[in-house]
Amino acid sequence: xxxxxxxFIAASRNRTLxxxxxxxxxxxxxxxxxxxxxxxxxxxxxxESLNRMGMTxxxxxxxxxxxxxAEAHSxxxxxxxxxxxxxxxxxxxxxxxxxxxxxxxxxxELAFAVAEGLAQHxxxxxxxxxxxxxxxxxxxxxxxxxxxxxxxxxxxGKIGVVVQAYLYRSENDIAQLLAxxxxxxxxxxxxxxxxSIAFQRKADVDENYVRLSCRLLESGIFHGLxxxxxxxIAAARSYASRHRVGPSSFEFQMLYGIRRDLQKDLVRAxxxxxxxxxxxxxxxPYFMRRLAERPANVIFLVKNFFRN
Ligand code: FDA
Numbered sequence: 001x002x003x004x005x006x007x008f009i010a011a012s013r014n015r016t017l018x019x020x021x022x023x024x025x026x027x028x029x030x031x032x033x034x035x036x037x038x039x040x041x042x043x044x045x046x047x048e049s050l051n052r053m054g055m056t057x058x059x060x061x062x063x064x065x066x067x068x069x070a071e072a073h074s075x076x077x078x079x080x081x082x083x084x085x086x087x088x089x090x091x092x093x094x095x096x097x098x099x100x101x102x103x104x105x106x107x108x109e110l111a112f113a114v115a116e117g118l119a120q121h122x123x124x125x126x127x128x129x130x131x132x133x134x135x136x137x138x139x140x141x142x143x144x145x146x147x148x149x150x151x152x153x154x155x156x157g158k159i160g161v162v163v164q165a166y167l168y169r170s171e172n173d174i175a176q177l178l179a180x181x182x183x184x185x186x187x188x189x190x191x192x193x194x195x196s197i198a199f200q201r202k203a204d205v206d207e208n209y210v211r212l213s214c215r216l217l218e219s220g221i222f223h224g225l226x227x228x229x230x231x232x233i234a235a236a237r238s239y240a241s242r243h244r245v246g247p248s249s250f251e252f253q254m255l256y257g258i259r260r261d262l263q264k265d266l267v268r269a270x271x272x273x274x275x276x277x278x279x280x281x282x283x284x285p286y287f288m289r290r291l292a293e294r295p296a297n298v299i300f301l302v303k304n305f306f307r308n
Contacts, residue, residue, distance in 0.1 A: 004295040009192045012288030022284050030301050031287045034257045035062070036279040040078065043279035044085050046256065047093045050275050054267045058094040058130055058253070059086075062280035065100045069110060072103030076114045078280075080121055087125035094128040096276060099142055112145055115159075119149055123158040128183075130224075133162035135191040136198070143173060150182050157183065162226075164189030165209035166198045174212055178219050185224040185253060186212055190289045210235045217245045224274060226253035228262060237271075247271045255290070 011017055021027035028038070036046040040061075047057040061078045079095050086093045097118060103110035115131065122129040131146050133139065146161040160183035163170045167189065177184055188205050189198070199205045209227065213236050216223040225236050233252060240250070251272035254263050266273050278286050291297050 002295070005292045006192060008288050008292035008295065012285045012292070018284040022281060027284070031283045033301060034255065034278070034287055034290050035283045036256055036277045038279065038281050040081060040085070040279070043082065043277050044089065044091070046275075046277045046279070047086075047091045048089065050277070051092050053264070054273075055263060056092045056094070056251070056272070056274045057277050058096045058274055060096040060132070060276060060278040060286075061101075062278050062286050063101045063282040064098045064134065064285060065105060066103060067106065069103060069106060072101070072106065072110060072114055075101045076118060079118050083118075083121045083125055083127060086127055094130055094274070095122060096130045096132050098132045098134055099138065099145065100134055104138065104141060104145075108141060108145065112148070115145065116149055116152075116155075119152075119155050119159045123154055129159045130185060131159065131161045133164055133187075133189075136167065136193050139167065139169070139173075143177070146182060147177070147180055150180055156181070160184060160224075162187060163212070165212055166193060166205045168197060168199070170208070170212060171215075174215055178215070178221065181221060183221060183223055184216055185226050186216060187226040188229075190293065206231065214239050217250060218243060220249075222250060224251050224253040226276070228254055228259040230262065233262070233266070258290070 036042045043059045047059060050057045059082055061075065061082065063075055066072050066075060079097060082095060095118065097115065099111045099115065102114040115129070119129045131142060133142060143161060146159060149155055149159050161177065162185045163173055163177070165186060165188050174184060186209065188209055199208060206229070209232050213225050213232065216225070217236065217240050225232070227233065240247070247270050251274050252266055253274045253276060256275055256277045263273050263275060
């Protein structure tokens with residue numbers, strides 16, 4: 001892992017820097033490249049535009065690690081309002097939720113109850129609840145919660161989870177999730193994890209990503225392959241065509257504002273593309289993780305800032 005990547009990940013956890021940046025107008029302007037806006041309406045507008053371009057969306061109300069039950073409920077309220085609007089405006093959109101925003105670190109039962117309410121609401125309007133994956137201290141609790149919710153008859157196929165290819169454990173986790181019929185979003189992983197539990201070299205993460213995506217593609221369940229890496233995408237396309245897995249049986253997923261050219265190319269080639277649309281005032285940790293993935297983004301953002 002590069003020094004810059006470690007620095008940005010450390011910065012993503014720095015409270016003072018976060019408070020300063022989230023209140024600054026320059027910060028809000030810089031983040032707008034990767035964050036759809038501060039309000040629900042901004043996210044809905046982004047979803048509408050994506051739908052018009054032939055893409056679907058998953059909406060993420062930014063925020064993580066709440067410390068009170070009231071905060072967990074008010075975070076959930078935003079998602080309930082989103083789901084009402086998704087239904088009212090007939091959007092092709094899901095929601096993506098972090099369990100620490102639903103109170104997982106306060107009490108697992110609180111997060112379970114909040115997530116159950118969201119999953120039921122999503123199912124009732126024909127949408128879908130994706131539980132994002134956070135750092136490895138939460139992997140087991142997240143998978144347990146999703147698998148437990150998925151046993152509810154009404155929620156079967158209506159809730160899914162994320163698996164990170166950088167973790168050694170992911171192959172086993174995928175085997176269990178597939179046995180239960182749970183839909184998976186496969187990503188490489190955005191946190192800093194130690195060599196005792198996670199691949200450190202990009203080549204190893206990539207190799208595991210390809211291996212796991214083949215497992216998902218052959219499963220007969222609809223999964224999401226979340227990556228902007230053209231090599232991962234080419235490997236999945238090639239595996240799917242060799243094994244007669246049609247483009248309608250899975251989707252590619254990418255982040256808002258990243259590789260928009262590739263998103264459009266895939267749609268033109270007949271693939272499903274879902275764009276992850278983050279919005280809200282608590283954009284700082286998300287934004288820092290995006291800079292960590294590609295430190296060259298800093299130069300790109302600064303150049304654009306002065307150009308506008
Ligand atoms: P990689 O980082 O190897 O990058 C490959 C290429 O993609 C780069 O060379 C560049 O061209 C482009 N690229 C990648 N990141 C970029 C960036 N920030 N800016 C500009 N270009 C970039 N992680 C997690 O731990 N838990 C989660 O729940 C999720 N959820 C999630 C949803 C969706 C829809 C996506 C796309 C990603 C996530 N992630 C995530 C993040 C994921 O783990 C990973 O950190 C990023 O997707 C970057 O990895 P890539 O697969 O894009 O490849």
